[in-house]
Amino acid sequence: MRIPRITLISPTGALGMGFLDESLERGIALKPDLIACDAGSTDSGPFYLGSGTPKMSRFAILHDLRRLLSARDRLNVPLIIGSCGTSGVDSAVDWMRELALEIASEDGLKFKLGRVYSEQNPEIMADAFKSGKIEALPGASELDEQTILNCSHIVAMMGHEPIVYLLENKCDVILCGRASDTALFAAVPLMRGFIPGPVWHCAKTIECGAICSTITRADGVYAEIDDNGFSVEPLALDASCTPLSLASHTLYENADPFLIREPSGTLDTQNANYHAVSERKTRVEGSVFRPERYTLKMEGATLSGFQTITIGGVRDPYILARIETWLAEMRVFFKERLKELTGKTLGEEVRLDISQYGRNAVMGELEPVPEEMPHEI
Structure with missing residues (x-):
């Protein structure tokens, strides 16, 4: 007979970001059935996927992972880590395994560890593209075969199924390549037969830890x-989890807060109801999951060049009064010196981007007060 409820802990938004030790202890005292944590994102751009390097430091990862492995050992429940090493490339999964085994050796922990890789062969992906098996996501730039072949790394964002396979094979600690954040939290409840609607909506809500709170x-x-x-x-x-804080989280990283795509289908939150159970807890009912044709989001990165950032401050009121002219003159000077010193042409081989922080740098042409001039830039 299936248990009537299942409990989960999401200890932080991303492995390496940290969390309060007393918060984790409070979570352990609640005796959850699962601990899961995301370890990656595309928020920081393509560098980490292209280079195969993690954004978080080894020290930060060790700090969080050590505490989560200890919590898992005390509770004897699964620990699932997704998108290892920021991008989820195969080498990052192996790196996370080395850290986990290092901690196990130092702290005397024993567990069965499973790995799920998500990296794809660019040549196989190029063939899939030619045969029409790869479709563009809404808003994606134009894709061609050579761009795919140029990718240093390509990963597929997995759903919950590979995780369930390792759970069924009695793995205690599961390290995933690139994975849907929600899949990490949905795997155990779905494996145990819980209805997909509440499972996927809950997973979406808690994927980033306390971001869904106040x-x-x-x-x-x-x-x-x-x-x-x-x-x-x-x-x-x-902190508190209020109806507003939970409902607003469906806007996070989603173009549509009511229809949220996962590899195996779409989470529909249009009829979800949020009501406060207490000052700190909110309950959600009414969400459904609609199975659809199975798809995997592919992420790839190619080397497009090298970047240098120079920061300069201007406080001179004379320059600020004619800032656009001054910047245009600087661009001409840069173009001439670039050609003279390197033989390269601005606009073809080299790109120069100038952002005026304090004046339209964030919103650009969308800035509602573009004419206001600060006293410094």
């Missing part, structure tokens, strides 16, 4: 799922 620092949340819905509360006592 605090902004890195920390965790605790969730309970049953067949009618789910509830979420923060692990930090100075």
